[in-house]
Amino acid sequence: MSPDRYLAELAGFLDSLTSLARQPDDVLSRSVPACPGWTLDQLFGHLGSIERWAAAVVRGGNYVEEPAPPAAGAAAWFIEGTAPFLEAMASVEPGAACWNFGPPPRTAGFWLRRQAHEHAIHLIDASQASGVAAPVPGAEFMLDGVDEVLAMFTPRQLRLKRMQPPEQAVAFHVSGFDVPGFEAPGAASWTVGSGPAAASVTAPLTDMYLGLWGRSNIKDTAIIDGDAALALRVLRGPLTP
Missing domain, CATH: 1.20.120.450 (dinb family like domain)
Incomplete structure (x- = not known):
């Protein structure tokens, strides 16, 4: 943006x-x-x-x-x-x-x-x-916010040892959006940890954006594939300060 x-x-x-x-x-x-x-x-x-x-x-x-x-x-x-x-x-x-x-x-x-x-x-x-309706930001803005968490805050949390490094990588996938400028409209991905992903977390954009900041319970709405225990440990993070 x-x-x-x-x-x-x-x-x-x-x-x-x-x-x-x-x-x-x-x-x-x-x-x-x-x-x-x-x-x-x-x-x-x-x-x-x-x-x-x-x-x-x-x-x-x-x-x-x-x-x-x-x-x-x-x-x-x-x-x-x-x-x-x-x-x-x-x-x-x-x-x-x-x-x-x-x-x-x-x-x-x-x-x-x-x-x-x-x-x-x-x-x-x-x-x-x-007690009023919470606004929902636009798709491009929320996608940018997901990137800020997973590409900036989470590596910082790991670097500062505020979060236990995952023993294997976890992939995060967002689906259900169409933002110009991305190679594959309808999907975007990030990885936390090193090596091949042993688990993945897939959620709609709004759920991912709010869930990564603890404003919704992402584990109740996301599709978790692979090593679910690993994915849940990474979700507990804390991914952000």
Whole structure:
């Protein structure tokens, strides 16, 4: 996806999140189903922290510490930060050298992708906590998100020893989409681990995107072939932080 596309998606998610952040206190005090221990207000505090952190990184190009959210009133704090955050993202030169936690080359464009998916997933969380229908991103965006998890986050989890390396490889297949630019419309594949795949996990795109982030129970909807125990161990990961 292009930098402009990431920015447009991010701007749309921010608009929706800002509307949800303006809800009454009794709604903001609700629990977030996918984030145990967090209220909706605390979810907005997390987003406000992430946004200020990412904006500072792309402005300076170097690592900075993430600021802590306020103990109360985090939704209002989030709203205050959305405009400068989006301004910082809009000013990104995608090819410019910039610290990030992805694989080399480390450029500022990483943050456009990462923040678009960060906000997409947390918009789903905020919608669920608010009792409103959670939006479903477009197919190309979700496919990009699956790739971010399996090609960027999961190798990082393995590298940092946050996840036990699988003894054999597991293939992940997405079916049921048609996105221009892929060699075989209707299917896309990734592999976790080395060597020939001893198991495979196949799921529709929406189930795969949400399931890899723990927002749906992928093992209940996926088709698992081969060594099922191995596939389930890899799914437990954790594939993401």
